[in-house]
Amino acid sequence: MLRFPPPLKPGDKIAVTSPSAGASGAGAERVRFSVDWLRDQGYEVIVGQCMDGSGLTSAPAERRAAELTAMLCDPEIRCVLPPWGGETAIDLVDLLDWDALSTSDPTWLVGYSDISTVLLPVTTRLGWATMHGDNLADTPYRTPAGLKSWIELASGSGPHVQSDSGLIATWRRFEEDPQAVDWKDVGTGTWRLDGVESLSATGRLIGGCIETIANLAGTLYGDVPAFGQQHAEDGLIIYLEACEDDAATICRNLHGLRLAGWFEHANAILIGRTNAADNPQMTQNEAVLDALGRLDLPIVFDLEIGHVPPHLPLINGALATVTIDEETRRIVQELS
Structure with a gap:
């Protein structure tokens, strides 16, 4: 419960x-x-x-x-x-x-x-x-x-409604301005769907930073398969984001999560925008697709949910509905 x-x-x-x-x-x-x-x-x-x-x-x-x-x-x-x-x-x-x-x-x-x-x-x-x-x-x-x-x-x-901000930003260094309240605007971007033109998916949110939570897989502290089983009626929406590891390392970590059964009850996967390095033979997006593409699940790239600000807060356990089409890029979270 x-x-x-x-x-x-x-x-x-x-x-x-x-x-x-x-x-x-x-x-x-x-x-x-x-x-x-x-x-x-x-x-x-x-x-x-x-x-x-x-x-x-x-x-x-x-x-x-x-x-x-x-x-x-x-x-x-x-x-x-x-x-x-x-x-x-x-x-x-x-x-x-x-x-x-x-x-x-x-x-x-x-x-x-x-x-x-x-x-x-x-x-x-x-x-x-x-x-x-x-x-x-x-x-x-x-x-x-x-x-x-x-x-x-x-x-x-709630329900809490958020949508694609279109903004790519970065922090102001503490040494530069420890009282900063405005992000540095460095560009624009948008959520991207892989393989399909539109999406409407609902499930319980769970996820986090790949480099840290991958170490919990297979332990009492990262039993996402059991959490998914508890909420199988709703299914899961799993969100993940890379901080700084290169693409090959992220690929290995994602394969590990897949093998640990993290996606057995998933209805969709959300991937955060990242500045982490590519591998000479693999981009960060290719790393995700190499590990998770075989799951036949919709994957949404470039959400504001990680180490590239601004930040779209997500509530672990909330019932979320993600909608993406030609006119809409939205996530709604219900606290129930």
Whole structure:
């Protein structure tokens, strides 16, 4: 049974912790600005102890797991928002107190990149809806037409309608402007269908960053086949995005997910726009088609769901309908 956290509202408490990488230098300045930005929107914001940016992670795995567990179990905290991703959040997934979490009411957990490593099992194991969307450092950026901010999705019961923004952007470096609120516009793009001219598909959303969640396949923390079986009546819409690995590595990871049964109950696959490198003999799109083309599933490329901003937030567990034709490129998410 899926459980959706209560709608977020001004005055609610948002907790900041770093399950993966912490903050230092200009990054720490961006975190301070983003915390103040949230407070200016009317939220109460508390910052945890696991925030140190001097190493690969913000603290030892046991401390990070304990702080994240405590925040998610605290009934006064309505949302947990990491500053960004990192490299090795996988080291804490088996240290979270899953028994304590299973008896708690759901809390919004929001982020992407390495945070996908935590979002996925919180949804598949606990049945909590989680949000693949802007992390803390990206939250102050203005949302372009067609998209909604993660706060809008977390604040309402839906249905949430978003459409192709047509925008390709990038970040402003923290050293350049730690208080930036406008994306750098670097071009235009559009969602692309492979092999068919139109699409209307419905299913429960689940997915994340390929490089991080691929390591969960075949474990208790990445049992997407079981999640699909639980929701076989609705089916799944699986979304995936590559951060930085070259196309051959992404191809191997996607084959691994396929062999692990992740797509057995899928009705469609969504692929995020990426700046990750091609291989001399294979592009990123060819990597996807090599691994997943044989599934005979509709694949939508170039959505704003990853490491190329702006960001289209997706709720793991939401019932989504994706519609694409000559005039429409839209995704609707229902929290039910």
